[in-house]
Amino acid sequence: xxxxxxxxxxxxxxxxxxxxxxxxxxxxxxxxxxxxxxxxxxxxxxxxxxxxxxxxxxxxxxxxxxxxxxxxxxxxxxxxxxxxxxxxxxxxxxxxxxxxxxxxxxxxxxxxxxxxxxxxxxxxxxxxxxxxxxxxxxxxxxxxxxxxxxxxxxxxxxxxxxxxxxxxxxxxxxxxxxxxxxxxxxxxxxxxxxxxxxxxxxxxxxxxxxxxxxxxxxxxxxxxxxxx
Numbered sequence: 001x002x003x004x005x006x007x008x009x010x011x012x013x014x015x016x017x018x019x020x021x022x023x024x025x026x027x028x029x030x031x032x033x034x035x036x037x038x039x040x041x042x043x044x045x046x047x048x049x050x051x052x053x054x055x056x057x058x059x060x061x062x063x064x065x066x067x068x069x070x071x072x073x074x075x076x077x078x079x080x081x082x083x084x085x086x087x088x089x090x091x092x093x094x095x096x097x098x099x100x101x102x103x104x105x106x107x108x109x110x111x112x113x114x115x116x117x118x119x120x121x122x123x124x125x126x127x128x129x130x131x132x133x134x135x136x137x138x139x140x141x142x143x144x145x146x147x148x149x150x151x152x153x154x155x156x157x158x159x160x161x162x163x164x165x166x167x168x169x170x171x172x173x174x175x176x177x178x179x180x181x182x183x184x185x186x187x188x189x190x191x192x193x194x195x196x197x198x199x200x201x202x203x204x205x206x207x208x209x210x211x212x213x214x215x216x217x218x219x220x221x222x223x224x225x226x227x228x
Contacts (some may be wrong), residue, residue, distance in 0.1 A: 129186060132161075
């Protein structure tokens with residue numbers, strides 16, 4: 001199975017921590033956020049992973065080049081960020097992603113203990129995407145999508161998109177100019193009844209600012225102490 005980690009953002013909400021470090025390379029409990037994402041994909045049995053890069057990309061390049069990884073990792077550099085769907089579009093056009101296979105997509109700045117192997121076994125069938133949704137956090141009380149009987153829609157009440165999904169490459173238009181956002185494409189597909197989903201009520205965190213990074217650090221430390 002192929003996967004993609006979206007890691008090309010500027011990390012503006014995380015400043016000043018990202019003044020000299022790309023957000024995926026910020027360390028939590030001694031390891032970069034990116035390494036945790038990779039480990040979860042490896043554990044799910046993913047064989048090929050694409051990581052898009054842009055801001056301070058050389059740091060991610062050096063990190064990937066400096067290790068012997070258990071899966072094939074390809075980097076997709078963007079001279080300027082192409083947005084979420086634009087990054088996938090470039091990876092498809094450059095043949096780094098297989099246009100015939102679903103893509104396990106993970107935002108590089110989310111932390112979630114959702115078992116990714118579930119998506120490895122998920123069948124899209126007539127759907128263009130399958131979303132993992134979570135209860136709304138305080139910073140997104142209105143949510144993003146509704147969910148009923150496994151079908152995602154744009155109705156109310158809504159849940160928050162976790163940043164974890166399985167998408168069919170056909171969701172991404174190859175003829176539209178980037179930057180191109182993913183959310184409007186998902187909403188359009190949901191309007192057509194072509195997005196499925198599931199609600200996950202385990203731990204999830206959008207690691208979007210220094211305060212949430214500290215929250216994650218504390219959680220990992222507490223978890224390690226309880227299992228020691």
